[in-house]
Amino acid sequence: MTLSDTIAGLLGLNANDPLQFFLAAIIASAIVGTFMLVNVAIAGPWAKRKITAAFTDRIAVNRIGPFGLMVIVADAVRLLSKELIVPEEVDRPAWDLAPLVIAGSALFGFAVIPMGNGIQVADPEAGLAYVFAVASLASLGLVMAGYASNNKYSMLGGLRAVAQNLAYEIPLVLTGVSVVIFAGTLQMSEIVAAQTGTLATIAGIPIPSWYAFVNPFAFVLFLVANLAEVGRNPFDTPEAPTEIVAGYQTEYSSVYFVLMYLGEFIHIFLGGAIIATIFLGGPAGPVLPGIVWFLIKIWAVFLFTQWARSALPRVRIDQLIEIGWKGMLVLSFANLILTAIIVGVVV
């Protein structure tokens, strides 16, 4: 049962009628969309500052509200009421559409993520393929932003974003697909269901058969490729504040900047949600309800990206191509074949 079906049932709508089901799905999508926006609102203006400050031994926001939490409201109002400066000779339709593509495409992915307690907008059979497809749409937005801005830093940032995605998209997808060899399906709910068994019992504590424990090698590969996919250190070359100002977002101000920033954070959470679903058993966990475990897992991945951001130096763009094509790609092929052989021997 997906959330859309549940809502259709509650409102007495016929799920087989496309229009009535669409209405129910809109409500379900609004719930999931708002839920993710709340997460991003906490992460972007507040948690990110607090975490970075903790790593660099500072205090960060603490003036407005308890723990400085009200800075979220203050920042939202401040940024939305800024003047939108349109630079000279920007490529107008593309420049306006880029923030929309970046913020929108990251939200699309959450349609198929099972968040526990029956919160999942849709559950198509090709779920995993869909989520990889929409997650990589963001790079289109980055290129649009980079090219349309008519700024040399933006142009370099956009081109670097392409180089980075070329280098990391294939290892990411190949490693993600190695999980499908175990699960035998692309449907997200089925992948989660396949991880409910017990792998081993160590000192009386059952270790669940999450794919992170079944195949830790793939998990590490995926974590690294995901850092590159969301453009965080050590792979933040497209933004590289010390080299090319802010990369593709140099010329964006006001609400467009908010959307770029928002899209980036939703993308990090989408990466976290994919990792949680295919490697960490989705919403599974003891005692607490599923949705809480799901939140813990995506925030753990978020914390990991912020840790990497504070702790690791940036790699150069030419090094990045070499790591991607000569290291990660070969390793992900090895992982795929090894997984297939192990499954073949065990089954």
Add this chain to the structure above:
Amino acid sequence: MGNPWIAIGALALVGLLIPVGMMAISKLLRPSVPEQGKRSTYESGEIPTGDTRIRFNIQYYMVALLFLIFDIETVLIFPWTVIYRSALENGVGLTRILGPMLVFIGILVVGLGWAWRNGAVKWVRSPRAEKRKDAR
């Protein structure tokens, strides 16, 4: 059970309406003080020189071509991974299900090795940067 793609379409609509709504709110809130000076693109505070849309060496052209091939290959691997386990459980031999894929990936890896040896898998330096390196 409704059609899941209708639900995904609904989320796509919501996913676009959220940013559009934010743009609309901002439009109501923000001031507009058009001035000539602040509209110029940012170039470290200097007056911008020349156009951005020029012919430009992107330095990873061959890598991009390779990406096309490998991207299509991942699409071809997807269906194989889905049926792999159920085929084994239904008694199809390991060599019959794994063999062809090993050959397929083998060809790709040999191709990657060839491209690697010929220097296609790297960031291509411009002739000028190369000359500067030699002079050092």
